[in-house]
Amino acid sequence: MLYWLLYQKLYLYFRPFRIFQYETFRTAFATLTALLIMLLIGPFVIGKLREFQIGQYIREEGPKDHQKKAGTPTMGGVLIVIAVLLPTFLWSNLSDPFVWLVMGSMLAFGAIGFADDYIKVVHRRNLGLTGRAKMGGQFIAALGVALALIAMQEEGIYSAQMTVPFVKNFHPHLAPGFLTHLPFWGLLAFIPFVAFVALVLVGSSNAVNLTDGLDGLAIGCTIVAAGALTVLTYVSGHAVFSDYLELQRMPRVGELTIFCGSMVGASIGFLWYNAHPAEVFMGDVGSLAIGGAIGTVAVAIRQELLLPLIGGIFVLEALSVMLQVGSYKLRKKRIFKMAPLHHHFELLGWSESKVIVRFWIAALVFALLALTTLKLR
Secondary structure: OHHHHHHHHOOOOOHHHHHHHOHHHHHHHHHHHHHHHHHHHHHHHHHHHHHOOOEOOOOOOOOHHHHHHOOOEOOOHHHHHHHHHHHHHHHOOOOOHHHHHHHHHHHHHHHHHHHHHHHHHHHOOOOOOOHHHHHHHHHHHHHHHHHHHHHHHHOOOOOOEOOOOOOOOOOOEOOOHHHHOOOOHHHHOOHHHHHHHHHHHHHHHHHHHHHOOOOOHHHHHHHHHHHHHHHHHHHHHOHHHHHHOOOOOOHHHHHHHHHHHHHHHHHHHHHHHHOOOOOOOOHHHHHHHHHHHHHHHHHHOOOHHHHHHHOHHHHHHHHHHHHHHHHHHHHOOOOOOOOOHHHHHHHOOOOHHHHHHHHHHHHHHHHHHHHHOOOOO
């Protein structure tokens, strides 16, 4: 909105407003705006959550030390969604369809998490939506994102051509152009793309959700992942950098830099309240919204294959759950003392704060490795 008003409308009358054309300037101010929103309205929202007795219910099979966290205000993820979307709306170019796509994805996944949290609060238990309903909602949201991207490809502003890390001249296309013009095969050609997008988005949202088990763990890793995505969106949309790094040039995804910057600012602000000992938890409304947004940005800039490094801790947490469940079903034996992975280290004797900080360090190392792949081709 400010881009439209100050640059597109008033720039001709007041030349200094030309600074609003630069994505770097608007990203910096979007980050600060998100941080300011979080710090200003955070105490009010936390107070209201406590007043309405919207508290966390701790699962009985979890570590015993976590029982003392019962009753801590939850659903603080609503704060994150507001603090990300409002600065994005203010500072980005709203004529860019990628901006609306990512904001819509965050709202859709956040709505699923909100429904899950709301049921937990109303029924005063740790069980919200059924697994089938929750996964079904996530797949529907992911399908909406995939269909929107297909429509963008038809308009010539998006390509389903993938970028493969460490490989310069290999760009597999998930929706081959020679098939899309055939009557029957045209529809079938997009099935691999839709399935891949659904896998990325559902996997990403659930991975963040599983990581959200210790004070500040998930939001700290989000700061790192969102920071890496801020760099990737900027270079993908920049003519000089994308050419130098031999990336697929996507001019319009540059506006997603503002969204990613807003996510960084909102996450830093939320960490202020979520740091150990937490004053508020993000709940599923926050973790699903963040995971859905991260996955959507990765798909939009064609860096899905880098996502396991960008969100390395999220992936490890999800893998630990899958390995634990698979091992117990097949062998009746557990690999870890408890899953997700952070609980395993707690039961090994690590303090909660030590687990959190060490996982943050690992997340930073993973993100730096992801960024190094830009030139290692």
